[in-house]
Amino acid sequence: DGGITQSPKYLFRKEGQNVTLSCEQNLNHDAMYWYRQDPGQGLRLIYYSQIVNDFQKGDIAEGYSVSREKKESFPLTVTSAQKNPTAFYLCASRGTGLGELFFGEGSRLTVL
Amino acid sequence: GDSVTQMEGPVTLSEEAFLTINCTYTATGYPSLFWYVQYPGEGLQLLLKATKADDKGSNKGFEATYRKETTSFHLEKGSVQVSDSAVYFCALSERDTGRRALTFGSGTRLQVQP
Numbered sequence: 445d446g447g448i449t450q451s452p453k454y455l456f457r458k459e460g461q462n463v464t465l466s467c468e469q470n471l472n473h474d475a476m477y478w479y480r481q482d483p484g485q486g487l488r489l490i491y492y493s494q495i496v497n498d499f500q501k502g503d504i505a506e507g508y509s510v511s512r513e514k515k516e517s518f519p520l521t522v523t524s525a526q527k528n529p530t531a532f533y534l535c536a537s538r539g540t541g542l543g544e545l546f547f548g549e550g551s552r553l554t555v556l
Numbered sequence: 557g558d559s560v561t562q563m564e565g566p567v568t569l570s571e572e573a574f575l576t577i578n579c580t581y582t583a584t585g586y587p588s589l590f591w592y593v594q595y596p597g598e599g600l601q602l603l604l605k606a607t608k609a610d611d612k613g614s615n616k617g618f619e620a621t622y623r624k625e626t627t628s629f630h631l632e633k634g635s636v637q638v639s640d641s642a643v644y645f646c647a648l649s650e651r652d653t654g655r656r657a658l659t660f661g662s663g664t665r666l667q668v669q670p
Contacts, residue, residue: 450599477657486560486645486662487600492655500655534599538656543588543649545658547599 446471448548450535455553457522457529465520465551467535475538476518477545480504480531487534493518522553530555558583560646562661569668575633577664579620579646582627587648589613589622589629590658594643603631603644641668 448469457463469476475494479487489502493512507526512518522529532552536545563578581589588607592600604613609624618633629646646661 448599475656479660484662486660487658489655489657492657494655502655502657536600543656543658544590544602544605545600547592547601549599550597552597 448535448537448546450533450548450551453549453551455551457553457555459555460524462521462523463553465522465533465535465553467518467520467548468516469518469535469537469546469548470516471537471539471546472515473537473539473546474515476512477536477538478502478508478510478518478520479534479536481534481550482531490520490533529553558587558648558650558659560648560659560661562644562646562664565643565663565665567664567666569636569666571638571668571670572635573668575631575636575640575666577631577644577646577666579629579631579661580627581629581646581648583648583651583659585651586624587651589620590647590649591618591620591629591631592645592647592660594645594663596642600645636666636668638668638670641666 451466477492478490491510493499509521535548590605591603604615606613606622612621643663647658
């Protein structure tokens, strides 16, 4: 089935370590997005990519980095510069329709 | 910038009760509007959508009407079930930005008791 696969589902990290969250899609979508979800705050945009080899900062990009070397893949690295990385991270892609986003199952990162 | 405001939760209802979750928005132009649902530990699933004024989106017994005059997109269901317990997010499409992302409300948790 077509969709978005995020891994790992749960991740624990020690302070000072970088971690990379994987996002793969087989929907043939050009645009991909990373959102962060905190309790009671909705979703906030971290980074987005409209096309391969191009990506842009969202509203809360500090302490994060991404790459977009393949259409199917949009990994997110949470660096040690991110002051409060414990959160639920959601990857999404957008087709050419009415602007709706398709989401993966999410990755929950906990910093110990 | 664009923003979405939802009623705070949790909303607690008995099974078969009527549900309304309020959503209002601020945006330039005429965005598309969406309701997403999130079950515990999962990602977001699109519940329904509307692209222009007076459009009504509907799915699984849920409905919402795009009201331009009140800038609202309230979610309703005539008879909720325990299985409807989840967090509901209202969102709008960013029409005037190059990123074409969605702006989300803070979410409303619905708890349905048997």
